[in-house]
Amino acid sequence: MSANPVRMQAMHQVEAYQPPATAFDPAEEPGKIFGENVFSLSVMQRRLPKSVYKSMVSTIEKSTPLDPDVADAVASAMKDWAMEKGATHYAHVFYPLTGLTAEKHDSFLDPVGDGTAFASFSGKTLIQGEPDASSFPNGGLRNTFEARGYTGWDVMSPAYVLENPAGNTLCIPTIFISMTGEALDHKTPVLRSQQAMAVHAKRVLELFGHEDPENVVAYCGPEQEYFLVDSHFLMARPDLLNAGRTLFGAKPPKGQEFDDHYFGAIPERVLGFMMDTERELFKLGIPAKTRHNEVAPGQFEVAPMFERANEASDHQQLLMTTFKSVAKKHGMECLFHEKPFAGVNGSGKHVNFSVGNSELGSLLVPGDTPHDNAQFLVFCAAVIRGVEQYGGLLRASVASAGNDHRLGANEAPPAIISIFLGEQLADVFDQIAKGGATRSKERGTLTIGVDTLPNLTKDPGDRNRTSPFAFTGNRFEFRAPGSNQTVAGPMVVLNTIMAEALDYCATTLEAAVADGTDFDEAVQTLLTTIISDHGSVIFNGDGYSDEWPIEAEQRGLKNLRTTVDALPELITPKAIELFSTYGVFNEREMHSRYEIGLEQYVLSVSVEANLTLEMGTTIILPAAVRYQTELAANVAALKAAGVEADLSTLQTVSAPLAALRAGLAELAGAIAHEHADDALETATVIRDTVLPAMAKVRAAADELEGLVADDLWSLPTYQEMLYVL
Structure with missing residues (x-):
């Protein structure tokens, strides 16, 4: 499909793909594995004292306040269950305002003075953790020098063991709040x-x-x-x-x-x-x-x-x-x-x-x-x-x-x-x-x-x-x-x-x-x-x-x-x-x-703008210039040989190439523009100047993709990426 070495190598590697070894057993019943790594109500019923289990059910199903006195019993049972499944660490999992998932891992093992260690996991540790709050997006709720933030166990969402070839981890869904009790995450407002x-x-x-x-x-x-x-x-x-x-x-x-x-x-x-x-x-x-x-x-x-x-x-x-x-x-x-x-x-x-x-x-x-x-x-x-x-x-x-x-x-x-x-x-x-x-x-x-x-x-x-x-x-x-x-x-x-x-x-x-x-x-x-x-x-x-x-x-x-x-x-x-x-x-x-x-918004568009400028300047522009040079050399050689040269292809390529250069210059200027301190004004300027400049660069580049010789175009094409799996 492609004579370009970069794309051809990718194509050959796709062709040589072999499915990974999998633990999937055709005889395995999906119903039996469902929830096997979840500290569910059925697991709690088997492992917790009856009174503790009833208290947990009441909180989970009827939204009654969590009784803090049950935490130690739950933590002990949760630790034993997780370690039986190969977990060596636990993590408070939370959902900061990045929109992604965050987790902080701690080992179950604590050292003892005689050189040995024992596994421990207390109710206090289950209920509350303390990750850095200033290094996540907070919109001014925390200053950089004010780092303290708290995670708190959400009993409404079950803990689970996350498997990894390098070792398993007990994951505990938590909220994430500041010292003032303000939400730094997505879970807290859902619950509220x-x-x-x-x-x-x-x-x-x-x-x-x-x-x-x-x-x-x-x-x-x-x-x-x-x-x-x-x-x-x-x-x-x-x-x-x-x-x-x-x-x-x-x-x-x-x-x-x-x-x-x-x-x-x-x-x-x-x-x-x-x-x-x-x-x-x-x-x-x-x-x-x-x-x-x-x-x-x-x-x-x-x-x-x-x-x-x-x-x-x-x-x-x-x-x-x-x-x-x-x-x-x-x-x-x-x-x-x-x-x-x-x-x-x-x-x-x-x-x-x-x-x-x-x-x-x-x-x-x-x-x-x-x-x-x-x-x-x-x-x-x-x-x-x-x-x-x-x-x-x-x-x-x-x-x-x-x-x-x-x-x-x-x-x-x-x-x-x-x-x-x-x-x-x-x-x-x-x-x-x-x-x-x-x-x-x-x-x-x-x-x-x-x-x-x-x-x-x-x-x-x-x-x-x-x-x-x-x-x-x-x-x-x-x-x-x-x-x-x-x-x-x-x-x-x-x-x-x-x-x-x-x-x-x-x-x-x-x-x-x-x-x-x-x-x-x-x-x-x-x-x-x-x-x-x-x-x-x-x-x-x-x-x-x-x-x-x-x-x-x-x-x-x-x-x-x-x-x-x-x-x-x-x-x-x-x-x-x-x-x-x-x-x-x-x-x-x-x-x-x-x-x-x-x-x-500003960060996302800025990353894309810098990528557009970099790729346009270092990948697409050189490929187009090389092709233009090849065409110009061909025209010169034909003229030198006394053969009438057709300039239409060279002219067809030169027009979008000029547009690409102009677009890259406009985009560089838009990126370099100093923005105001006001966040909305900055975002507005980026929407109204940077995005249109990116669109101009793309329009010229996409036109060139249909013109430049295939062996000079190193970026995998839509045709390849969408259809070769």
Whole structure:
């Protein structure tokens, strides 16, 4: 395919690839290995004293306060269990505002004065750790000279043993806070927001006659999209290696236009990787359910089953770590960037969201006759109110430099946050707005026309893939999060806006009932008010249409196209009041996340800009100049021989080469520009000057890729990276 030695060597190495030796046993039953490395309730029941176990169950399942007196017994049992599985160290695992996972390892062994050592792990050590807080992003919550930070055991998320060829480690999920008790992580606000939502969900359920209902929790089912490329190609692409996405690359002759990759047969090498990852995920208690080819060549998806939001968030981080490590074992790199390849679909992380408990199930299940299901309608209306009031916060929760490349493209929803309800629910709420719902559209039947095939049940409404927040039968699917992002951010916002909306619903209904209003009548009035005041967020049309942004503006919906537009939503008075009222963030914590978001944006784009300048100057420009020189030498030789020379090829190459030089000069100037002290102003300048300059360099370089002789082009091409696995 290529005569360039760098690319040819990579191709030969891909061709010579041999699958790694694996411990996978075809006779092994997945059910038996599921959760085998998790310190689960079943493990606790076998190893803990009965009273300690009961206390743990009460905390985990009913959210009662943790009894500190049980910590020593739990720590001892946890240590013995982990060491039996080969663990030599333990680690408090936490989730700092980098969006990644952090861990600090300590040995179980403590020295004794006689030269020996013994294994110990106390309750105090289990409950609390102390990593450096100043070396992580904190947005001004900690000064550089103030280093102390604390990790605290989250009993709601189970500990697990992480296997490694070099040795196993007991991993304990923890929160990460400053000395002032302010959150320096993603887990703490998830727990706070969950608690706030549960309080007001319980009030609503009690109004519907449920006596002392079980604690309501948020459930999350994140669908993870990703790309796989061979490691040899990665090592020949500085942009993929350092930025996680290609900064150059011409569109291949064949992309995704045939739709032949989507749900196609999974390549053998990829299937081996998937089976290997699933085995590791099963051992860690992560319920991976679905795997398939995604739309773009080289793109795939894994979807776990629903879990409690806190645990789902932890599992999502662990899933990404596992995918990265297993991919390397299979000679590949797993790419989680939202847009690693231009011109084909990017990757998202669709967050399926619902609320409920084990007693009542999901509270977002409409049933066969949703117009009669008042409890469902109130919870659904709460979602509508929350999203309409705080759509800007939802957009801010998924804001990143990477996701800016994806939102609004043909595989992702637009940046305008709206709700798709489907025909059935839209009709029900339309009836409510006009005075009361009396009917629901029924399911139909699809007649196939083949006698041997059964008739299929038809849902009362279709799905809308262009909606950022769509009802999909028993849950809402938030399609805007990017594949590289933690699901904690969106879940914090969803929980908090639900807390506010359910608080409003409960307060309104309680007041109406206290005044003697019939409860059913009070519910009807509440629903009518919500749909009248907040129904503008409901949009069942095409989110990609040119007319939608115009209509959305008329409806008063925000179109926050970029991260720089979205992040200020975090520090509006309305947002600060929301999060402080429900005890999720104080004003300092909100400002810290705003500052960190801008800092991450500036750093991400700056790294990409420097890479663009470096690769353009040292790789692409020399290749183009060499080719131009070859062509010029050919023209000169022909003229010297008295042969008429055709200058068209030389001229065709010279034009984009001149554009490349001009673009590189413009980019160098944009990078060297001194930015203001204000973070928002700096991010704005980078968005408006650096990104356009990068685009000019890329346009010229990608044109040259289609012109320069193949043996001079050293960067692996899209054609190679997307199709050679």
